[in-house]
Amino acid sequence: MASIELPLEAGRAPAPVQGWTLLAALPWFAAVAVLLLVPDLTYQPLGRELALIWGAVGGVLTLLGLFGNRLGRVGRWSALRGPWLFAIGAASVLWTVVTAKTGWLPQPFFPTPQAMLEVFLYDYGKILHSAAFSIWLLAKGFFFGAIAGFLIGVGMGWSRAVSYWATPLLRYIGPLPATAWLPLAFFIFPSSGSASVFLIAFSTAFPVAVLTWSGIAAVNRDYYEIARTLGASPLFLIVKVAIPSALPHVFVGLFMGLSTSFAVLVVAEMLGVEAGLGWYLQWAQGWAAYANMYAALFVMAAMCSGLITLLFRIRDRVLVWQKGVVRW
Amino acid sequence: MVTAALKEDLPGAGREISIEAVSHRFDLEGAPLPVLDDVSFTIEPGSFVALLGPSGCGKSTLLRLIAGLDHPASGAIRVDGAQVGAPDPSRILVFQDPTLFPWRTVRANVALGLEAQGTLKTEGHRIDAAINLVGLQGFDKAYPHQLSGGMAQRVALARALVNQPNVLLLDEPLGKLDSLTRLAMQTELVRLWQQSGLTAVLVTHDVEEALYLAQRVIVFGPRPAQVVADLTVDLPYPRHRGHPRIAELRHEALRHLGLEASW
Numbered sequence: 161m162a163s164i165e166l167p168l169e170a171g172r173a174p175a176p177v178q179g180w181t182l183l184a185a186l187p188w189f190a191a192v193a194v195l196l197l198v199p200d201l202t203y204q205p206l207g208r209e210l211a212l213i214w215g216a217v218g219g220v221l222t223l224l225g226l227f228g229n230r231l232g233r234v235g236r237w238s239a240l241r242g243p244w245l246f247a248i249g250a251a252s253v254l255w256t257v258v259t260a261k262t263g264w265l266p267q268p269f270f271p272t273p274q275a276m277l278e279v280f281l282y283d284y285g286k287i288l289h290s291a292a293f294s295i296w297l298l299a300k301g302f303f304f305g306a307i308a309g310f311l312i313g314v315g316m317g318w319s320r321a322v323s324y325w326a327t328p329l330l331r332y333i334g335p336l337p338a339t340a341w342l343p344l345a346f347f348i349f350p351s352s353g354s355a356s357v358f359l360i361a362f363s364t365a366f367p368v369a370v371l372t373w374s375g376i377a378a379v380n381r382d383y384y385e386i387a388r389t390l391g392a393s394p395l396f397l398i399v400k401v402a403i404p405s406a407l408p409h410v411f412v413g414l415f416m417g418l419s420t421s422f423a424v425l426v427v428a429e430m431l432g433v434e435a436g437l438g439w440y441l442q443w444a445q446g447w448a449a450y451a452n453m454y455a456a457l458f459v460m461a462a463m464c465s466g467l468i469t470l471l472f473r474i475r476d477r478v479l480v481w482q483k484g485v486v487r488w
Numbered sequence: 489m490v491t492a493a494l495k496e497d498l499p500g501a502g503r504e505i506s507i508e509a510v511s512h513r514f515d516l517e518g519a520p521l522p523v524l525d526d527v528s529f530t531i532e533p534g535s536f537v538a539l540l541g542p543s544g545c546g547k548s549t550l551l552r553l554i555a556g557l558d559h560p561a562s563g564a565i566r567v568d569g570a571q572v573g574a575p576d577p578s579r580i581l582v583f584q585d586p587t588l589f590p591w592r593t594v595r596a597n598v599a600l601g602l603e604a605q606g607t608l609k610t611e612g613h614r615i616d617a618a619i620n621l622v623g624l625q626g627f628d629k630a631y632p633h634q635l636s637g638g639m640a641q642r643v644a645l646a647r648a649l650v651n652q653p654n655v656l657l658l659d660e661p662l663g664k665l666d667s668l669t670r671l672a673m674q675t676e677l678v679r680l681w682q683q684s685g686l687t688a689v690l691v692t693h694d695v696e697e698a699l700y701l702a703q704r705v706i707v708f709g710p711r712p713a714q715v716v717a718d719l720t721v722d723l724p725y726p727r728h729r730g731h732p733r734i735a736e737l738r739h740e741a742l743r744h745l746g747l748e749a750s751w
């Protein structure tokens with residue numbers, strides 16, 4: 161164990177091999193051994209294919225462990241993630257044992273790794289299609305909601321009249337979960353798709369409006385006076401002073417809006433939209449296809465975290481000036 | 489050459505400012521708070537005048553009135569004979585805090601005035617000249633949080649000067665700097681004023697600073713401010729801080745401020 165060092169302590173000359181990465185290959189090979197050598201309780205498909213995949217992972221990790229420090233980006237990644245790669249391999253062993261080999265976790269509620277592979281192999285088209293549909297629906301709703309919320313927030317922050325009329329409405333209607341509108345929205349809108357876009361927009365707009373508004377209210381008054389003595393018009397004060405200064409708040413609102421819109425999206429798809437990951441989940445439940453449900457959940461998590469990451473990237477780019485002002 | 493770019497077509501350079509029987513008051517929780525009491529004086533075009541007075545007497549208020557950010561309760565303020573209305577880039581106020589826009593680089597901060605006036609395309613060349621003038625070449629891509637206090641205040645000066653103001657209103661612009669930076673910046677203020685020919689009005693509560701920089705020091709009493717003395721500093725530039733005439737004038741200024749004992 162002494163030769164294994166956590167790769168996080170960077171700065172010294174690179175070690176000849178990545179200890180953790182090499183170690184991480186072991187559980188993957190162990191998983192192959194368990195899969196092939198221990199008999200399954202019931203018939204499982206694709207055992208050999210899965211063994212091939214896991215074996216390949218173990219092989220790649222071995223190579224990365226041996227030569228990774230000479231490989232640049234990929235090598236740096238594996239050096240950093242060695243302990244995680246180990247843990248995932250170990251989890252695969254455990255999973256195989258408690259489902260396929262011993263049945264400690266009952267079938268079919270806890271599918272075997274082989275069954276999961278089967279779903280991804282034979283149903284990936286439908287899953288990807290559902291994911292793409294969900295993303296598109298979410299994108300439309302989020303886009304309109306963010307714009308509407310932003311404009312409402314700017315209007316409330318800037319104009320007394322807008323604030324007078326909008327504040328009570330926002331106070332009263334805003335906190336209502338957007339999903340409560342679902343039955344009505346499906347009834348009013350021509351299609352369940354447009355109803356969902358509206359509800360996602362609605363749930364996004366509320367936090368974006370509130371935070372944009374508070375961001376604009378918090379702008380340092382001196383900024384306005386400085387801009388005015390420099391010859392700024394009211395439009396300039398809004399666009400070049402108030403809005404840039406309020407942007408950090410706006411992004412907080414966007415993050416909150418995106419999170420709530422996920423919930424609205426899934427519920428809307430489950431209840432009325434005949435496509436998307438939420439619908440897939442519902443459909444799989446109807447057929448008691450538990451492996452498909454886990455697959456859909458897995459893809460859904462990837463989608464949500466991917467979109468949040470994307471928003472983080474955009475924020476890092478737009479608010480690059482904030483680095484060093486605040487800790488992220 | 490740098491200054492040439494800033495000085496070119498300066499229309500009439502410094503302007504005359506006349507304060508005519510100006511009184512002003514604020515509303516403080518319902519009760520009126522008189523701040524300026526019948527203040528009158530005239531500032532020669534192109535001169536450097538310091539306004540000296542105890543803290544809270546109303547110096548900043550007077551400067552804001554000249555800038556046009558507020559309007560006097562009674563009396564009038566004229567610049568070259570015309571009554572001051574809305575704020576105008578020909579009269580620029582520099583605050584005690586640099587108050588740079590944190591989301592803009594140094595260059596974009598300096599460009600603010602030209603952008604606001606819509607003259608960025610035609611007058612953009614002045615930005616580099618202004619940045620060089622305050623000695624910040626090479627920092628144009630830096631963000632405000634990467635600057636020291638002195639550098640940030642220089643950017644604030646460049647942001648003002650790039651507009652070729654006729655009147656520069658300085659509200660304790662060096663008040664928050666450390667004493668060494670402060671001395672260096674004082675010398676620089678004199679240089680900038682001499683090179684641009686504008687009318688400079690400096691608010692300060694530092695007697696030394698007023699006497700080192702200005703041709704004339706107007707001393708205010710406690711709130712509501714009234715002019716209690718009008719001193720002429722008849723010394724050529726560059727000045728020496730230890731000059732006996734400065735010591736003399738300091739004695740006089742402190743006497744007017746009621747601080748004779750501390751001399």
Ligand SMILES: Nc1ncnc2c1ncn2[C@@H]1O[C@H](COP(=O)(O)OP(=O)(O)O)[C@@H](O)[C@H]1O
Pocket residue numbers: 514515516521523541542543544545546547548549550711
């Ligand atoms: N906007 C305002 N509302 C109410 N009182 C004010 C306002 N601005 C300044 N004052 C008061 O006016 C007096 C003079 O302020 P100021 O001009 O800033 O003094 P200083 O001479 O220190 O610059 C102070 O007592 C201050 O509290």
Ligand SMILES: [Mg+2]
Pocket residue numbers: 544547548549659
């Ligand atoms: Mg003041």
